Amino acid sequence: MTEVYRTTVPTDAVLSIEEVGLDQLELIRELNLRIFEEERVINTFDREDLLILLARVNGVPAGFKIGYRENGRTFYSAKGGVLPEYRRQGIARQLLYVMMDWARQKGYKRFAYDTFPNRHPGMTVLGLIEGFRVTRADYNTYYRDYRLRLEKDL
Template identity: 85%
Template sequence: MELYRAPVQNGAVLTIEEVGLEQLDVIRELNRAIFDEERIINTFDRDDLMILLARVNGVPVGFKIGYRENSRTFYSAKGGVLPEYRRQGIARQLLYVMMERARQKGYRRFAYDTFPNRHPGMAVLGLNEGFRVTRATTTRSTATIACGWRRICSVGVLNVTGVSFTAALPHGSVRSACPTWPEVSGLVKSPCF
């Protein structure tokens, strides 16, 4: 079922559709190309499993998978966009469509985790979209730096290796919460929180 359609760069058309497990081979190929790994998520046997597939001019370019975390929270487990299609707003639109669908299903919160050392764009996206950081995992290391003329110092470095984000979904429709944002194929282009 097509949920979103809009123009992207060079007159191409982005579509986002909700698909079922019959499209798992396409998702596997995208997962390998984006993340260079076989595992997508631990199991597809989840309540309210949602799989979104993004296409540009009919060519699969990205995906997002989520499911029920608890009665109030929908969790986005994994998603990504092929490198050559990044920086065109596709990941953001996948996020918006998933959030709107989760809101329509009655969820009150939306959550996801990311690894900023591997995927900095998703950490930036979460912060830019008003998500709240609910947890961060870190590692400590030591770096040697020049700290003056002919002096070398060791300093402690704190590396953020994982970040959990959450946002409240609007109580009413996203459309009524953000009346000034354009509507595309029945969905609001951007949520408001």
């Protein structure tokens, strides 16, 4: 595991964000189940430039973010979240920054993610505050919610 970012969150706890491999998939699945109350993380982990980030607060797993190459120009953040007890401390924002920096260093020109504003309003607000633009909106019948596509040039 390679630590890629370290800072102090507002509660004076130490936040570390690490790039982890598929050997940590069980931990990611546990976090996913607690955060989203669903078993599926992403459809497949067989992706080019797969990046899995794990956030820890004082060494305790608090959140994750997974992304991969969508095409030669765009890096796609497929899923990520923070446990409820660690929200509103800037952890999701730091995960986003680390992933965007990583994608920029790999030569990607655009960063994108989809979100469901009625299920996860915080990710919509975060994206808009961080300068993302809504590039698509549609209705997802599985989640029975509107899905927004947010994109930003890197």
